[in-house]
Amino acid sequence: MKKDALNIYDIAGIANVSIATVSRVVNGSDKVSESTRAKVLKVIEDVGYTPNVFAQGLGLNTMHTVGILVPTLDDHYMSTAVDCLEKELKRYGYDCILSCSGFELSGKQSKCEMLLSKHIDTLILVGSTYAGNGIDTFATDYIREAAKKVPVFIVNGNVSGDNIYASVCDDESVVNDVTAGLIGRGRRNILFLTDSHSYSSNKKKKGYEEAVEGAGLTANVVYVENDIHAVKKSLADLKDRPDGIIAANDNIAVGAVKYAVSAGLSIPDDIEIVGYNNSILAISSTPEISSIDNHTPEICHDTVERIMHNLNDDGYRLSNKLMISCNLIQRETTK
Amino acid sequence: MKKDALNIYDIAGIANVSIATVSRVVNGSDKVSESTRAKVLKVIEDVGYTPNVFAQGLGLNTMHTVGILVPTLDDHYMSTAVDCLEKELKRYGYDCILSCSGFELSGKQSKCEMLLSKHIDTLILVGSTYAGNGIDTFATDYIREAAKKVPVFIVNGNVSGDNIYASVCDDESVVNDVTAGLIGRGRRNILFLTDSHSYSSNKKKKGYEEAVEGAGLTANVVYVENDIHAVKKSLADLKDRPDGIIAANDNIAVGAVKYAVSAGLSIPDDIEIVGYNNSILAISSTPEISSIDNHTPEICHDTVERIMHNLNDDGYRLSNKLMISCNLIQRETTK
DNA sequence: TTGTATGCGTTATCAG
DNA sequence: CTGATAACGCATACAA
Numbered sequence: 100m101k102k103d104a105l106n107i108y109d110i111a112g113i114a115n116v117s118i119a120t121v122s123r124v125v126n127g128s129d130k131v132s133e134s135t136r137a138k139v140l141k142v143i144e145d146v147g148y149t150p151n152v153f154a155q156g157l158g159l160n161t162m163h164t165v166g167i168l169v170p171t172l173d174d175h176y177m178s179t180a181v182d183c184l185e186k187e188l189k190r191y192g193y194d195c196i197l198s199c200s201g202f203e204l205s206g207k208q209s210k211c212e213m214l215l216s217k218h219i220d221t222l223i224l225v226g227s228t229y230a231g232n233g234i235d236t237f238a239t240d241y242i243r244e245a246a247k248k249v250p251v252f253i254v255n256g257n258v259s260g261d262n263i264y265a266s267v268c269d270d271e272s273v274v275n276d277v278t279a280g281l282i283g284r285g286r287r288n289i290l291f292l293t294d295s296h297s298y299s300s301n302k303k304k305k306g307y308e309e310a311v312e313g314a315g316l317t318a319n320v321v322y323v324e325n326d327i328h329a330v331k332k333s334l335a336d337l338k339d340r341p342d343g344i345i346a347a348n349d350n351i352a353v354g355a356v357k358y359a360v361s362a363g364l365s366i367p368d369d370i371e372i373v374g375y376n377n378s379i380l381a382i383s384s385t386p387e388i389s390s391i392d393n394h395t396p397e398i399c400h401d402t403v404e405r406i407m408h409n410l411n412d413d414g415y416r417l418s419n420k421l422m423i424s425c426n427l428i429q430r431e432t433t434k
Numbered sequence: 435m436k437k438d439a440l441n442i443y444d445i446a447g448i449a450n451v452s453i454a455t456v457s458r459v460v461n462g463s464d465k466v467s468e469s470t471r472a473k474v475l476k477v478i479e480d481v482g483y484t485p486n487v488f489a490q491g492l493g494l495n496t497m498h499t500v501g502i503l504v505p506t507l508d509d510h511y512m513s514t515a516v517d518c519l520e521k522e523l524k525r526y527g528y529d530c531i532l533s534c535s536g537f538e539l540s541g542k543q544s545k546c547e548m549l550l551s552k553h554i555d556t557l558i559l560v561g562s563t564y565a566g567n568g569i570d571t572f573a574t575d576y577i578r579e580a581a582k583k584v585p586v587f588i589v590n591g592n593v594s595g596d597n598i599y600a601s602v603c604d605d606e607s608v609v610n611d612v613t614a615g616l617i618g619r620g621r622r623n624i625l626f627l628t629d630s631h632s633y634s635s636n637k638k639k640k641g642y643e644e645a646v647e648g649a650g651l652t653a654n655v656v657y658v659e660n661d662i663h664a665v666k667k668s669l670a671d672l673k674d675r676p677d678g679i680i681a682a683n684d685n686i687a688v689g690a691v692k693y694a695v696s697a698g699l700s701i702p703d704d705i706e707i708v709g710y711n712n713s714i715l716a717i718s719s720t721p722e723i724s725s726i727d728n729h730t731p732e733i734c735h736d737t738v739e740r741i742m743h744n745l746n747d748d749g750y751r752l753s754n755k756l757m758i759s760c761n762l763i764q765r766e767t768t769k
Numbered sequence: 770t771t772g773t774a775t776g777c778g779t780t781a782t783c784a785g
Numbered sequence: 786c787t788g789a790t791a792a793c794g795c796a797t798a799c800a801a
Contacts (some may be wrong), residue, residue: 106778117788122780149551153777154499157490157793164531164551169519178513182506185534187498188543194552196499198534199520209525212788216484217497217529327717353718360720382662383718385695441794452772457796467770489794492777 105148114142126152152223156218164194165406166214166257175378175393176348180225180254183399193220193405208241221406223248227299230256230265251408252402255393256298257420260337264409266402268393270299273425274306274345277391279360279425281343281371282314285432289343291318292351294325299429300347304376307345323351330354333360342370349374349381352388356432372432386431440483449487454528460485491553499529500741501549502648505537510713511683511730513561515589518734526742528555537563543576556741558587560636565591565600585744587737590728592755595706601737603654603728603755605634608760609641609680612726615762617644617649617704619769626653627686629660635682638710642680658686666691669692670697678707684709684716687723707767721766728760 104136107125111118116135119180123131124139131139137236142148158160185195196217200210203371207229214222222245230253231238239258245251246262257265281289308318319341323333332409334341346352352374356366366368366386374381374390376396381388401421408415427433442460446453451470458466459474466474477483491497500523507513512549520530531552535545540624549557557580565572565588574593580586581597590704592600616624628635643653654676658668664691669676675697681687687709691701699705701721709716709725716723743750762768 104778108778109665118779119781119788119790120786123787126780130786137786151492151778152552153491153495154793155780157492157778157795158780160488160793162488167532172507172513172520173517175510175513178507178516181513181532182508182534185507185532189533189548194531194533194548196529197502197520198518198524198529199517213524213529217487223715322578327714350714352720357720379662379685379715383685383715385692385720385731440793442796443794454772454797455770455794458771461796465770473782486794489777490796492779492794493796495777 104151105146107148110139110142110146110148113146113293118398126264146260147240161220162217162218163192164196164217164219165227166216166217166219166224167195167197167223167271168200168210168229169197170207170208170228171199175380176376179378179395180399184189184223184254184403187400187403188406191403204238211241214422215245217248221252223402223406224251224253224256224309225253227256227267227297229253230232230258230298232296233298233301234256243381250406252406254398254402258432259419261376263418264405264419266398266405266423267302268398269297269422269424270302270393271306271309272358273391274303274429275310276306277373277427278307278310278345279314281373281433282310283343284317284371286343286371287316288319288339288341289316289345290341291320291345291347292323292330292355293320293324293347294351295347303345303347323354325350327354329356331358334358340364340370344372346372346374349376349378349388349390353380353384354389354430356384356386366432367434371434373427374432377428378405381428381430389430389433390428391425392428394423398423439486440481441486444482445474445477445483448481449474459769460491471593474498491597496555497529497553499531499552499554501554501557501720502530502532503535503540503542503545503549503557503564505563506534510715511711512560514713514730515734516522518689518731519558519589519738522738526738527587529558529582539573546576546580550583552579555745556586556587558593558737558741559586561589561725562591562602563630564588564630565593565633567631568633568636570593575648585692585741587741589733589737594754599738599740599752599754599756601733601758602637603634603733604759605637605728606641606644608726609638610645610681611641612708612762613642613645613680614649616708616768617645617651617679618694619706620670621706622651623654623674623676623677624651624680625634626682627658627665627690628682629658629686630682637681661692662683662689662692666693666696669693675699675705679705679707681707684711684713684723687725687767688715688719691721692717701767702769706764706769709767712763716763716765722728724765724768725761725763728765730759733758 107118133232198210201205243260251263253265344355374388377390377392383389442453445456471718533545578595588600602642646653679690709723712725712727716725
């Protein structure tokens with residue numbers, strides 16, 4: 100009941116040409132006379148023929164597909180990134196096969212394998228969680244292993260290795276700048292709130308620490324659970340009240356705002372709060388959160404652009420690391 | 435430099451058996467002696483052999499892949515749904531290929547075609563936007579067309595047709611109940627806010643209208659842009675002030691909350707607001723929004739469950755429409 | 770239990 | 786410009 104798929108022989112038969120000719124027409128070869136091309140094209144159109152992608156894949160060893168590995172889509176940053184990547188890739192005729200790995204190493208490894216087994220043309224890793232902490236290399240060995248089979252591009256994270264390309268935000272310098280701004284406005288007890296030890300988080304932390312310590316203050320990094328209410332509680336439990344908070348993501352920042360509100364603090368007079376990712380959460384909050392925009396669409400665009408350069412093997416010399424700068428979007432939680 | 439992919443002949447050669455035997459081992463056939471199985475397995479393990487999925491696909495005409503079509507991932511409901519679907523599908527060894535279609539018919543049609551051309555085993559449509567408005571059938575003809583080639587499952591929407599299966603939330607009845615609750619608490623000017631004419635939106639609207647009109651009040655449906663600030667402005671422009679708002683999604687509800695706050699209304703005393711989807715936006719807001727939970731994980735789980743029944747062609751009789759009930763999660767914007 | 774031969778639908782090489 | 790024909794890697798019916 101599902102033998103309706105016409106193949107190249109059917110088309111050749113109807114059009115009275117060989118399969119080679121049909122193939123040439125389908126693939127837009129210029130070595131076909133206009134008349135035969137038109138004839139074949141008409142048949143294809145009439146019967147609605149589509150080449151079998153499996154057979155194409157078998158011969159060419161590619162299905163014009165890229166694998167996207169993401170820890171979860173249940174996070175606005177990730178889902179936006181995947182959304183952007185998919186759109187850009189489609190512009191070039193590439194489809195994407197998606198896999199959610201979770202944050203555990205075992206999951207990352209196994210899902211990475213699965214993706215690789217699908218003969219993807221390149222692998223995209225979304226999120227700095229794939230970069231490990233930047234110190235322990237065993238946590239990223241599977242990535243270098245993968246890179247032996249297919250080019251690997253990391254969005255918002257950096258892993259060194261052959262055939263591995265990274266696009267990262269300049270987290271360190273924005274956070275440094277923003278923190279310096281807070282200090283300049285008289286803040287003396289600024290907290291840095293994060294939920295992870297990822298590459299990206301560590302970069303933000305470093306920017307924060309440099310600014311704070313450069314001003315002769317002491318850094319105060321607090322690790323919290325990435326949950327609004329948990330953050331609120333953690334802050335409420337603190338002994339001395341902060342007058343500034345830099346959060347590693349907007350979700351945490353929302354928790355911080357809720358803490359400040361419930362503590363009766365006036366924002367941004369008593370306390371300034373800055374989020375990260377400039378997601379819809381920042382706008383949903385009341386007051387609306389000033390958040391650092393890490394330019395997800397641009398970074399995704401650039402990534403795909405570089406992927407295509409790589410795939411097409413044009414002369415373009417690809418650098419292994421691309422840095423994109425971020426900036427603070429000023430709203431109601433900072434002055 | 436990339437001829438390293440071993441094939442079944444290589445394995446057969448090393449193990450000193452025929453390719454048929456290797457194939458049997460790989461596919462777990464029971465017609466292989468334990469000794470040869472062990473021998474082959476060891477070779478496979480040693481050299482790290484993986485069957486070529488294209489060749490498998492060519493013969494079997496399947497790559498154990500399902501296509502997921504979604505308007506956008508830049509929406510918490512959609513991204514959560516895709517996240518859930520992907521996880522469930524992977525449990526059964528199915529990978530998913532993702533496509534974002536946008537909300538325009540042309541995009542839906544073309545992306546649907548692309549997915550189909552990849553020889554997916556089944557197609558999942560996420561979101562009621564694919565159900566059109568439930569009236570104009572031309573807007574869903576491409577779905578019926580697709581269903582001729584592969585089973586189609588719709589998450590949170592309904593389209594009638596052969597080989598099309600739908601899972602929907604009982605939006606009508608929850609909204610009816612919730613609205614009745616507001617009326618019972620003395621609300622007399624309840625607004626229904628929506629941004630679309632989708633199947634789902636229309637169902638919610640109907641539930642609202644029935645409750646309101648059943649109580650002798652007049653329905654007041656306002657179409658707004660799905661943007662927090664736009665919603666806020668639309669409400670501010672209204673001539674008479676509502677004392678209750680039912681929003682078709684949490685984003686709109688956030689806008690409603692911002693309106694109420696800026697208008698100096700006390701929530702939930704002066705006005706009650708209920709959102710939809712029970713997303714993180716509802717929690718980010720201050721006050722936190724009471725929101726209708728449409729049980730995305732369950733609906734996704736059920737959908738995949740039914741897909742597997744369908745694919746395995748077991749005796750299970752699949753109903754074309756599965757209804758899942760929703761419920762209100764009580765927070766700070768309702769009494 | 771194991772091996773042999775064939776088909777799956779393309780692309781590509783090589784004659785004509 | 787066009788047509789045979791050989792890969793591509795695997796599953797499977799058929800033989801042994």
